[in-house]
Amino acid sequence: MKGKAVVVFSGGQDSTTCLFWALKSFDEVIAVTFDYGQRHKLEIECAKEIAAELNVEHHILDMGLLNQLAPNALTREDIPVQAGADGALPNTFVEGRNMLFLAFAGVLAKVKGAKHIVTGVCETDFSGYPDCRDAFIKSLNVTLNLAMDYEFVIHTPLMWLDKAQTWELADQLGRLDYVREKTLTCYNGVKGDGCGQCPACKLRSRGLEKYLAQRKG
Ligand code: ZN
Numbered sequence: 001m002k003g004k005a006v007v008v009f010s011g012g013q014d015s016t017t018c019l020f021w022a023l024k025s026f027d028e029v030i031a032v033t034f035d036y037g038q039r040h041k042l043e044i045e046c047a048k049e050i051a052a053e054l055n056v057e058h059h060i061l062d063m064g065l066l067n068q069l070a071p072n073a074l075t076r077e078d079i080p081v082q083a084g085a086d087g088a089l090p091n092t093f094v095e096g097r098n099m100l101f102l103a104f105a106g107v108l109a110k111v112k113g114a115k116h117i118v119t120g121v122c123e124t125d126f127s128g129y130p131d132c133r134d135a136f137i138k139s140l141n142v143t144l145n146l147a148m149d150y151e152f153v154i155h156t157p158l159m160w161l162d163k164a165q166t167w168e169l170a171d172q173l174g175r176l177d178y179v180r181e182k183t184l185t186c187y188n189g190v191k192g193d194g195c196g197q198c199p200a201c202k203l204r205s206r207g208l209e210k211y212l213a214q215r216k217g
Helices: 013-025 041-053 064-069 097-111 134-148 163-172 176-182 199-216
Strands: 004-008 028-035 057-062 116-118 153-155
Touching (some): 004 097, 013 041, 013 116, 013 163, 013 176, 028 097, 041 057, 041 176, 057 097, 097 116, 134 153, 163 176, 163 199
Parallel strands (some): 004 028, 004 116, 116 153
8 A cells, every 4th residue: 555654553562563564555654652651661662662673753642641531450550450350341441542542643644644544453352442343443434534624544454363363464574573572562561472471461472372383283
């Protein structure tokens, strides 16, 4: 695809894979990271480091308001990460986060003359987050177009992939080792393969093991 894209970029596995996908798919790529008081500043440091290494224009926007509105386990040291019981959302859920991120990414995209917005949201492993659903993304795409009288296209390359397939995509892009070593997904702030104990690490490592086993076989 021709043109310019803004990638919503956290420095984690999913959004880094999306960044590589965008670099292959578009002429020009801009990354945007939201600082909402994540427990681990290291997340933002990872994002900075990756963007600098890949020579990608990088914006870090202050979204502290989100933490003020909805304090939760991703932003507060005193709230431990817990899985949701009986179909409830895990307490890492931040109400409206993707909606707000994508709206701000849209404003940045328009200012920068970019039509394309790329986000790593995914309905497959989505833990029930309502603003990761495809229907929401399509609805927001229409809303952004109307809000700014502009023809945005929101791309969600991971929407229907499970974690193993997300690793496969990184591999197809020739960047499996890079994503494995340089990104931070762990809720305990351990880069690369992570702490191995938190829900994010478990999901990530299960996916990687499954993909590596398939690749061998
Ligand atoms: Zn972890």
